[in-house]
Amino acid sequence: MLLTFDVDPWLAVFGRCHIIFLHLPIGLLPGIALLEFGAAIFRKPTPRGAVLTLAVMTALVAGAALASGLVLAGEKTDSDLLGEHKLAAIVMTIVCGLLPIMAAFKTRKVFRITLIVALGLSVYAGHLGGSLTHKKDFLFKPLERAARLAKAAADAEQAASNTGTGSGNAVTPLVIPPVTKTHFELMIAPIFERACNDCHNPDDFEGDLDLTTKDGILGLDRDEPDRVIVPGKPDMSILIELCELPIDDEDHMPEIDEDEPDAVQQLSKKELTALRRWILDGCKFD
Numbered sequence: 001m002l003l004t005f006d007v008d009p010w011l012a013v014f015g016r017c018h019i020i021f022l023h024l025p026i027g028l029l030p031g032i033a034l035l036e037f038g039a040a041i042f043r044k045p046t047p048r049g050a051v052l053t054l055a056v057m058t059a060l061v062a063g064a065a066l067a068s069g070l071v072l073a074g075e076k077t078d079s080d081l082l083g084e085h086k087l088a089a090i091v092m093t094i095v096c097g098l099l100p101i102m103a104a105f106k107t108r109k110v111f112r113i114t115l116i117v118a119l120g121l122s123v124y125a126g127h128l129g130g131s132l133t134h135k136k137d138f139l140f141k142p143l144e145r146a147a148r149l150a151k152a153a154a155d156a157e158q159a160a161s162n163t164g165t166g167s168g169n170a171v172t173p174l175v176i177p178p179v180t181k182t183h184f185e186l187m188i189a190p191i192f193e194r195a196c197n198d199c200h201n202p203d204d205f206e207g208d209l210d211l212t213t214k215d216g217i218l219g220l221d222r223d224e225p226d227r228v229i230v231p232g233k234p235d236m237s238i239l240i241e242l243c244e245l246p247i248d249d250e251d252h253m254p255e256i257d258e259d260e261p262d263a264v265q266q267l268s269k270k271e272l273t274a275l276r277r278w279i280l281d282g283c284k285f286d
């Protein structure tokens with residue numbers, strides 16, 4: 001999704017400076033808090049000149065971070081996450097704009113409240129921004145992954161004990177497999193979930209592809225019909241073609257995640273065969 005250069009290239013470069021500007025208010029706000037609250041804690045006079053200067057700087061760099069961010073957002077596909085990040089950043093910039101005004105007052109109470117609100121907003125907007133660049137919930141992903149693996153292990157153990165191995169002469173309960181799950185839910189969705197959906201979900205939406213919904217998988221959410229998956233024709237489906245490319249081919253899927261190269265799990269032969277078979281049978285979801 002590169003910018004087609006109907007946008008001035010210098011403006012595009014300014015947009016990409018977002019990754020520099022955004023760190024400035026994040027660094028300055030705790031600095032101001034240290035000066036303001038540190039002085040209060042040590043019962044020294046507030047260094048009002050320094051606080052005011054830093055507050056002016058914070059307002060300016062927050063403005064620059066917002067402006068460049070709005071330009072950069074033009075390069076991205078719209079998503080709820082991007083919308084939330086934008087909104088949080090706009091509110092944060094307004095609050096940062098109020099900081100120098102409040103800092104100029106003699107009473108400190110209103111300024112301190114504004115400062116704490118600005119700090120909170122910077123953490124929130126920063127977290128949303130981090131989720132945009134490092135995939136959703138990057139921070140807590142290791143915990144999520146550990147919980148998923150633990151659950152899979154527990155399920156496997158449960159399944160093993162249900163087959164009756166080692167349960168002596170106790171009567172093993174008859175396990176009736178749930179009949180409500182479709183072939184798609186049992187065999188296909190878990191493949192996408194395990195190997196693809198970290199990147200191909202409505203928020204990350206890499207390659208404009210969402211593999212978490214039927215419309216996304218069939219490309220019905222796209223403006224132009226294309227050949228990501230062609231029901232009945234696995235050999236014409238780009239999805240299969242990309243997964244079967246040699247692993248060192250730069251177009252190979254699943255792509256290696258630069259943030260977490262070990263986290264991406266490749267498809268097994270069996271999974272590829274299941275995908276091919278499902279496409280050949282016409283991509284049935286029920």
Ligand code: HEC
Nearest residue numbers: 195196199206207209228238239242253254255256257264
């Ligand atoms: C680490 C992130 C990541 C993972 C995991 C990943 N992909 Fe991708 N995928 C991408 C990116 C990025 C692109 C866009 C590449 C480009 O535009 O050059 C892409 C593009 C695609 C496309 C092309 C879409 C189009 O319209 O051209 C398909 C198909 C695809 N991926 C399928 C898959 C499948 C199937 C899996 C799981 C087996 C998978 N991907 C796993 C990041 C990933």
